[in-house]
Amino acid sequence: MQPLLQTLSQSVPFTDDLRQTVHTFLTVNGCPVTANHCIDVGAEARRVALRFEADPDKAEIAGWLHDISAVFPNRDRLAAARELGVEILPEEAQFPMIIHQKLSKVMAREIFHVHDAEILDSVGCHTTLRAGSTRMDQVLFVADKIAWDQPGTPPYIEELRAALEISLTHGAFAYIAYLWRQRDSLKVVHPWLREAYEELKGIERL
Numbered sequence: 001m002q003p004l005l006q007t008l009s010q011s012v013p014f015t016d017d018l019r020q021t022v023h024t025f026l027t028v029n030g031c032p033v034t035a036n037h038c039i040d041v042g043a044e045a046r047r048v049a050l051r052f053e054a055d056p057d058k059a060e061i062a063g064w065l066h067d068i069s070a071v072f073p074n075r076d077r078l079a080a081a082r083e084l085g086v087e088i089l090p091e092e093a094q095f096p097m098i099i100h101q102k103l104s105k106v107m108a109r110e111i112f113h114v115h116d117a118e119i120l121d122s123v124g125c126h127t128t129l130r131a132g133s134t135r136m137d138q139v140l141f142v143a144d145k146i147a148w149d150q151p152g153t154p155p156y157i158e159e160l161r162a163a164l165e166i167s168l169t170h171g172a173f174a175y176i177a178y179l180w181r182q183r184d185s186l187k188v189v190h191p192w193l194r195e196a197y198e199e200l201k202g203i204e205r206l
C-alpha cells in the first residue's frame with residue numbers, strides 16, 4: 001500500500017465487518033459526519049438496487065465506500081491524486097472537490113481490497129456520472145443524491161422521486177438536468193457530467 005494510505009489506515013482495526021471498518025476509518029481520520037453519510041448512502045443504495053434489480057450487496061458496499069476520500073481535505077486532493085497515480089483533468093485541477101470520486105475508487109481498492117469493477121466504477125463516477133453509465137453507476141449516483149450530505153431536504157428531491165417512478169435512468173437524469181440548469185453558476189462543468197448529459201438528454205422525450 002502507498003505510504004500515504006498506510007498512514008491513514010494504521011490506527012484502524014480492520015475486521016470482516018466492512019460497514020463498521022469504513023465508519024471507523026472515517027471517524028478516526030476526522031470525518032464523523034461523512035462516516036454517517038456513507039452508512040446512509042449504503043442503506044439507500046441497497047433500497048434503490050432492490051427496486052431496480054441491481055445487486056443490493058454490491059450497491060451497499062459502493063455506498064459505504066463512495067466518500068472515503070473525504071479524509072483528504074480539498075487542499076490536499078491534487079497532491080494525493082498525483083501520489084496515487086490518478087489522472088487529473090483540467091476541470092479537476094481547477095476545482096479539486098470533484099476529484100474525490102476518483103480518489104475514493106483507488107482507496108476502496110488499495111485500503112479495503114475491493115476489486116469488483118462494478119463497485120469501483122460506480123464509486124469512481126458518483127458525483128458526475130459518465131457516458132455509458134452502468135446500472136450500478138446509476139444506483140449509487142441516485143442513492144447519494146437522495147441521502148445527501150447536507151442538512152434539510154434536497155431541493156431536487158421531488159423531481160428526482162417522480163423521475164424514479166419512470167425508471168432508474170430517468171432518476172439519474174433528473175439530477176443531471178438539475179445541475180445542467182445551473183451550469184453557469186457551477187465552479188466547473190466536469191466533462192463526464194457533460195457527456196452524461198449529452199447522452200441522456202433525449203430521455204425526457206420518452
Ligand SMILES: [Fe+2]
Pocket residue numbers: 066067100101126127
Ligand atoms: Fe461524494
Ligand SMILES: [Fe+2]
Pocket residue numbers: 037041066067144149
Ligand atoms: Fe456522498
